[in-house]
Amino acid sequence: MSNESTVLIYGTNLGGYRAAYALGKSGHKFILLNRGSYVDEMKYQALAQLPLDFCWICGHMPQRLFKALGAMQDCYNAELLEVSGEAGHFHVKFKKRDKVVNNFACTECDQCIEVCPVEVDGHKAIRVIPEAGWENCYVIDFEHCTRCGKCEEVCPTGALKVERPEEVLEADVGAIILADTFEEPSDEDLRDFALGQSPSVIRNSEVARRSLLTNFVRDSVRLPSGKIPQTFGIVVTPHFNRPGVEYENYNLSVSAIYRAVRLKDVLPQADVTVFLHDYRGTGKGHYRWYQKALDAGVRVERAETLKIVPEDGAEQVTIHYTSADGEAHTHPVELAILVTGQSPPSQMAELSRLTGVQADENGFCRIRPFSCCETDVDGIFAVGELTGPKGNPETVWEGCAALTEVLKYLGEKNFKPAPGPPLRDVSEEPVRVGVFICRCFGLFDERIDLSALEERVQALPGVAHVEVIEGCCTGPTIKATAERIKESGVNRVVLAVCTPLQKKGKYNKAVMMAGLNPLLCEYLRFREDVIQVHTDRDKMLEKSLALIRSGVEKVRRGMAAGPPTDSFTPHALVVGGGLAGLTAAHEIAANGFPVVLVEREERLGGQMQYLTDEQRKYVEGLISAVENADNITCYTQAHLAQVEGYAGNYHVVVETPEGPVPVDTGVIIVATGAREYRPEGFLYGQDPGVMTQAELQAKMRNGEVVGRVAMIQCVGSRTAEVPYCSRLCCNQALRNAIALREQGSEVTVFYRDIATYGKVDYYRLAQEAGVKFVRFPDDHYPDVRRNGAGLEVVNGKQRVQADWVVLSTGVVPDAENNQALSQLLNHPLDYEGFFSSDISNYPYEEAIKKLTKPFELASNGIFPVGLAHSPRSFEETILTAKDAAGRVLVVIGKGKMPPPGKMFVADVYESLCMGCGLCVDVCPYNARYIDEFKKVARVRPFLCDSCGSCVAICPNDASYLRDFMGEQSIAALDALLE
């Protein structure tokens, strides 16, 4: 019996959404169980965790797309009831209750809200969440709802039903992905910080919630009395809270710093202090925020203990804290902003009961060693913050990594988007423009004189047909509109409707059902540009007429063209045979695609000298799998000599000891690793007692023991030369320190910030084990000297004797190799010298851009993974490699494919083009090149995202967008001025 092909996703964290997207794109249906009653209940917490006020609502577009196409079954108010069977053949039973308002039929007319008789706390019993112009969810506060049913009566499309029955459904699925969102600590959990006891204490997520309509502005921090605070304290609460109550997601230090910087932006005179135990901006990119904050005048206070005490009757609280030297301090602030972590998942007991997955000692879901998302139960996976506190890039990476792990349990693909209806060739026909004006099921009748508008539009030059339609956004109305278009015999269409950002798919469907290419059609925001924002009926009529006239001028000159296609070579090339390269190669090949692996050393495996025994065994297993795979070809002592082409069509020459080998490939995975920083000074290399952590580990494995060990952190990190945190060193150092303590050695750790991260609180364990900690200032490292009694570490007035001094060295990019490879691949290095993985400046942007604009080919089919991307631990290296493999798998098997925008891409009028290359220079996606023979620009269709940068830079319109041609725009602009 073959495996099931559908996947059940239980929970909706970012990783889960990303996995859903990857599955749908790979041709697998999925059932998405949302515990909440609407999309994004966890939105504000997540927004506060992202250290950017970046609205990522568009991230849900893939989900909508899949629902419309049939890949996704989304359930709300859902709960998994029973799981039986085994991997590949699970039988699941779950209950759900549909949302009160079916988004797909809702026109957001707000009539339900108008007629609701109940008002509580400033809003009606039925209201909209979130409050942006996008995926508005209508929810009913059932505590106050009187069940009068007025809202249901007035809904024009029947999208609203107050009483939705609870349904129990069953399904057969091949795998289950658990993706519960994280939980914020409760007010009670935060009682030491006066939350709920004073108007002057607020959560960062609440600030994010308030900022949704306006972005972060002064209003977001206004106190209940109306006053804008002038003194602020931003507290990273997990640093000071009772152990086990909240866990620190990696980004919190950066979130706090970011919030501080933004406060200074909007209130330059404000006094802003950030309170944390250590600045834990681990990894590439985060140290820059720290510098930014200091430059902006933010004070960063490192505290040992902290609590907040409210002041009765005042809009002020006092922060009581002790500094490292034991001194007690107080700091009054008008507003304390709590940057909170996440609580251990409360659903674990339920999940264990249902599925057999186990919780680890911290209460998070256990994952098998060296896997990204596999739980102890075959076929059941867990992603995101359910498995432990983590940063946002990591959460998002787990989505596609899950794909690679899930696929082996799934059967054949069971989803393919239906081909569109056949389109009519209208190129020989005289142009006939039809204007269809939506009345939104009668709602617009009151607001504007539609028959007067109809009359005026009919009189416009070029308009052959006008009519008013009921709507174009529900099943029946889409069909009806398509009929009307067809019957009217027009070959250009202007739809005066609403929000194409949300509904473009629906409008495209309507016009395509009528046989017309969407390039010949224009969708106007009749509702957003006129109906909902104006009041004067006469002026609204004039404005509508102008907008429609402009649309008519545009579509009259529209030209139909089919989507260009390009072929995608279904092969992959992996550069680098270490852990990351081996993982990526293995995952891609296991799914049937040939891989060429290029390694510059004699043997595969990479930098094995840093691995533990288990890790080494794992890597050796991988090497064996890769060497034995039929469809992986390994070249050792080889390197890339030449790279030509672009995503999907790379022609590479690999220089091997036997001579050059040409390789055609669709994607290139860069897994070339990094180096350990070689310390300078500290008597390293001069004294046998001074060593790196790796050297210490080697000695310990050998059984060597000494009485006193001193460690110095941040050697080769967070300096001008290496301007980032190398992430691994604190975890590694403290693990070693704890092991040393077990052997009886005295251990002193000299540090700037202890930046441990992850589920295991090495810092606390080290302190409990008796490791001593001494802080040194950022700009003055301790000295290491040898004296009669051994080695001496000197930090100001403090001197510590030691037998061994261990330097925690950072990870630095292999600069020479990176430069050369970067040139060859035409792929930039980022500020820190690692391979940039997307055109972004901070790792968070990378995660968000991947979620909101899942454009696998945005970096031209080149995927840096592992240490080539950024300092990463063993598990994280596997994660980045599997994420890249997952993203590759989504596109690699497609054969000939159109670009994501289908027919909406850029193009070139060769007769006008002078081959000046400006368009090539400005294209963010490397989607253009100059044909040297004809000296004209050409477009690589896959890579073009229709931004139009090429259009603006081209002086004579040789470069154009299919839906934004020169002829169209001037005529449309002029018409708007009438």
Next chain:
Amino acid sequence: MNNKGAILPAEDGVESAVIGWLKEALSKKVFDALLIPVEVPAGDSFAYLLLRNPALLENASPLPPVMPVQGAKAISRLTMRGNGSKRVAAIVRPCEARAAIELTKLEQAHLDNLWLITVDCPGVLPLSDYLEDPVAGAARFAEASQRWDRAPMRPVCQICHHFSMPASDLHIGTLGSAEGTVFVIPGSPKGERVMENLGMPLDAALDDWAARVKEMEEVQRERRRQAHTDLKAGIAGPDGLLDVFSSCINCHNCQRVCPVCYCRQCYFESAALKLPPENYLARAGRKGALRFPPDTLLFHIGRASHMVLSCVSCGTCEDACPMSIPVAQVFSLLADRAQETFGYVAGRSLEDPLPLVAYEMDELHQVEQPYVETYHGLQIADCEQEVQDA
């Protein structure tokens, strides 16, 4: 690179010295060809010749009195399709060299096998003045340029402050040289190689030249500043501006002769601007009347927005205008201001990226419209006042 040059004897004048030098270079195959202005047989103009036979250098001139064709256009036509395998030296005015550098950034010229040879430039005569009586014109030019008197020259030449060495490969320095000599100054490794091949030792100090150039530059800058101030006042606002362009007939000569206007078909002649009658009638309805052919101002301001960042203020456009509109003066003013906004100088160096391609994350904040938060229509400050008053 500008520290030392060579001294070239020039007892019979700059022209014969330079031509003699070039003849030697061509004969010795240091170059395979020259691109150089030569007087036309009829004696009433000058044209660029791609010259391979040294004997034809008789009527050549490194500093002809007029610039009917902007040298960069010739360089572009020659090298648009690549560097070729032969070495060519182009003897051009500094502004022509700068335009060639801009065109190279736009892939319309390739300079790897092309040597730009420039001369300290006194300007050129306006073409119409010269054409009235070419012989008298040539004489007038020779006499004025001897004294570095720019009064008879093109208006933009009169205020030019980039008249000396641009980023060319070789430069003939005529300012500050001893009587009867000129300097030959290398500006690049390939320029140095040529001088080596010609056995010209780099043993002459260039301090006098540099000082004289600097002195003249300061005078020119002041003239330019004054001229631009006066011009700006004269063309200010719609009235001033439209008066200046009121006689424009849309012939597009200015665009055609401009070296940095490289489009095969100018946007302002494209289908985008050719609209059905309703469009013109609507516009005439709004304005009361519409002049034909229309889009004159759009052409000039629009063309400015397309090319003014690469404008080298050569003045060829003004020479070509049949209606004597001071196009070059207006564009030169626009160019200075626009290039200054981006800290860019057209043609200064091949390494300078084009300002519309490059960008900084943190710049030009003066362009961004600041936003003061309002709260239900009130300014925040008002709100706080309300709270305090309450």
Next chain:
Amino acid sequence: MSDKQEFEPRIIYILCSWCGSGGGETAAAHHLHYPENVRPYRVNCTGALPTVHIIRPLIEGADGVAISGCHPGDCHYNDGNFRARRRVALVKSILDTLDLEPERVWFRYVAHGEGRRFVDTATEFNDHIKKLGPNPLKTRSDT
């Protein structure tokens, strides 16, 4: 138009298809109002806005042209808005040199969720143009 108070400006508000238009949609979702004479014109990205599309309306009938797109760093297409800023600087430089009132062109960022900022911009710009008065270029037949 004898009384400036009766002058109703013709305003073109150029918006990118993502944040700019999103701001407009958020404003609409909240029924925030702005003057009817502000007319939107959409481009995919402010980085796709050619300079001619700012100049043309100012000659052919607009009293003011406002441009809004994503904040720096947030451009949906990575860096279009940085080049847009440069282009606006170029157009403003030309207008300023010719004394053609560069104040009739505004460039302000509006994020997707910033409905309030969108309507404030439309309203403020309208008030600002009212104070400047009608654009003298738009009634010239010799343009």
